[in-house]
Amino acid sequence: MNKELTSLKACFAGRYLSGEVRRAIRQSWQNRSTSTAAVMFAGAVAAGICAPVQAQQITGAIKGQVTAPAGDVVISGVEVVATSDVMPKPRSTTTRADGTFTLNFLLPGNYDVVFTFADGSVRKTTTRVLLEQSSVVNLAYESAKEEVIEIYGSAIVTEGDSSLTNSFGEDVIANMPIGQSYRDMLKILPGVEYSENATLGPSAGGSGVDNSYALDGVDLSLPMFGNLSSEPATHDIAYVSVDRGGAKAIGFNRSGGFAVNSASKSGTNELHASLEYRLQNADFSATPVDGVISEIDRSWVIASVSGPILQDQLFFYGSYFRPEVTGEDKVTAYGPAKPYKSVRDEFFGKVTWAPTDDILLNISQRVSDREVDGSSIGEFETDSVSLGAENQTRITSVDGSWLLGDTSSLSFKYAKYTEDGSSAPDVALDVVPVLGGSLDINNLDQMGYFGVPSIRDYPDNATAEDIAAIDAFNAGAAPLVAQLGFVGNDGELRGGGGVGAYQTINNQDFGRESFQVEFDTEIYTSEMTHFLHFGARWSELREDVARLSNGWGRISYVGGLGADGGETDFTNVFYEAEIQQMSFVQDGETVPPITSFAESIDIEINDEIEHGDFTYNIGVVISRDTMFGQGLRENSSNVSGYELAPGEKYEMYKTDWKDMVQPRLGITWEYEQASTV
Helix, strand or coil: CHHHHHHHHHHHHHHHHHHHHHHHCHHHHHCCCHHHHHHHHHHHHHCCCCCCCCCCCCCCEEEEEEECCCCCCCCCCCEEEEECCCCCCCEEEECCCCCEEEECCCCCEEEEEEEECCCCCEEEEEEEECCCCEEEEEEECCCCCCCEEEEECCCCCCCCCECCEEEEEHHHHHHCCCCCEHHHHHHHCCCCCCCCCCCCCCCCCCCHHHCEEEECCEECECCCCCCECCCCECCCEEEEEEECCCECCCCCCCCCCCEEEEEECCCCCCCEEEEEEEEECHHHCCCCCCCCEEEEEEEEEEEEEEEEEECCCEEEEEEEEEEEEEEEEEEECCEEECCEEEEEEEEEEEEEEEEECCEEEEEEEEEEEEEEEEECCCCCECHHHCEEEEEEEEEEEEEEEEECCCCCEEEEEEEEEEEEEEEEECCCCCCCCCCCCCCCHHHHHHCCEEECCCCCCCCCCCCHHHHHHHHHHHHHHHHHHHHHCEECCCCCEECCCEEECCCEEEEEEEEEEEEEEEEEEEEECCCCEEEEEEEEEEEEEEEEEEEEECCCCEEEECCCCCCCCCCCCCCCCCEEEECCHHHCEECCEECCCEEEEEEEEEEEEEEEEEECCEEEEEEEEEEEEEEEEEEEEECCCCCCCEEEEEEEEEEEEECCHHHCEEEEEEEEECCECCECC
16 A cells, blocks of 8 residues: 555656646747757656656765675565664665665765665665765675675765766865865865966866855855855865766756855764864964055854754754954054954754655755954055945755655755845045036045056157156146155155045845755666656846945046046046946936846756666756846837836846757766776
8 A cells, every 4th residue: 555655646746747847848849959859758758657766866875786696585675774873764775676776865974774685684884975976885695694795986986966076075174274164165176176266266167157056055156146255164064066067957057167066064863062263363474574564363163063853853953153353453555554353153053854764854044144344455555445344144945855665756945045245434425426516636535535646657759749748647646646645665755555435335135046846766677777857946046236436436536648438538637536326316316226136947857877887868958047127117109118117127038948958968888897987
């Protein structure tokens, strides 16, 4: 009866998802090419087959084969049970007719594997499961204790959601000389050249914005931009995987570079706690002799606690991270400056729950708040141009898996990532920019951020006209240098510095939210095995920007040499101000904050076929992306089809299903045991 119910559950789940896939790809089907349509049609039909089938690995898996060279034991129906301290309940399966088996949806960690045969004999071994990898355990049964157990795998293995996948654990992260943040972890990615570019990061063959970065499956890439800006700590990351190429149609990987995923630590049946304090004070390094001179102290507080809430069912893990950086005795070319301070409080909590042997749920929340004071003072700037900033990051993840018998599974994931940042000058100016207004050139350091000009030299082969223009420029620049310049090493006043107040008030919030559901199944025959995967995902990106100028923003002296006026002749312009548009009030109205949206729907189908020594991977990912703008609404009576509607959201552009088809094809040949090409 239980087997019949399991078969009905698998049948229902497969047919339901198959129907959703068929409806979503109907438009793409009508515009199909023969080869792409064949792959999609085969996958959709396969989802309706109610056969006992295998779940595709999501977190990690154990697979292998039981053999009996002497033929003195039945290799089919052998019970295989895997237990680990990170899994609230054990996972079990039985071997197929040829002795093969798979245990799916295993949290990364160390496992005890027990084989129980029909005659009651028992064999035991241990193995390690890595993130998005399959650990291979083969048992050659012999009488008494002469059996041979083979375990394949190491800290770096090549099985996962792509043909170029690597995975490693917390021992590698802890023992390598890297920093404390997620970005520092990228230094140890195998096969990826490290880049010091703090914005884009390493590329692995593409632009840094082509990569994707994830923590517990939550995409950390900055919405609308793609670069990594978030900085979660690495101390509670247990396992990391990286796909560098040859991606399968699994995991909604649309990255043009590499895709990094990481799994956080989990609780166990044992209570654990730790507390660390690390210090790197200014005495550990020499005081700079040039640039911004400052005594910099760094410290870190790291704490964690984990254990059971309900034995063998509900585990928890929690951590706290506080990095602090202070810069005292700060000196620039203009003299002493206020101290710098950056403090971040990061809290993380995770619950792992297994209400039954077949259901596993994970819920986690990360909260990070950073405050920065006295920032953005350069080597040739006054203390008054300093900036204060705040950043709040929230990362939420809820995922679950349901095993529908030995060889089918249904899983889901909800993820939400928000990053709200704001910065404001420490000196707020009372001046309000107005169209048609004027600068008080006698008090430029009270108008905004003023870049003090430097006295110019004559270029080589200067004409009389060039010399006259530079003389006029220097005549206006000299009193500015005398009033607002700094004293150089030669004791003379110099230009090239910055005075006044920081020019911009910035509020910029980012958000990403997604929900996905996946169904994995297997079709087994005497000659080959099909591992089928079907997935659908909805996601939304959002950015809110409000940016104002402090006073007249950034002011420059151009001295009649011309400003950025395009085709307009600005040779009689002597000062130029760069002002944020939202700072202007016109006809009693201001420019509202800018909100940008993007929505994506992705569908993936993948068939991994094992036939003899060869494994064939055939898959396709199809997507529909919709971009939304702000400030217009549809109006068919206008030539453009739109009318002005400040603050209103409207659809700008939508890609067609047939325009976003990504086929995936790969072949692996196991030319000898545990060796592939």
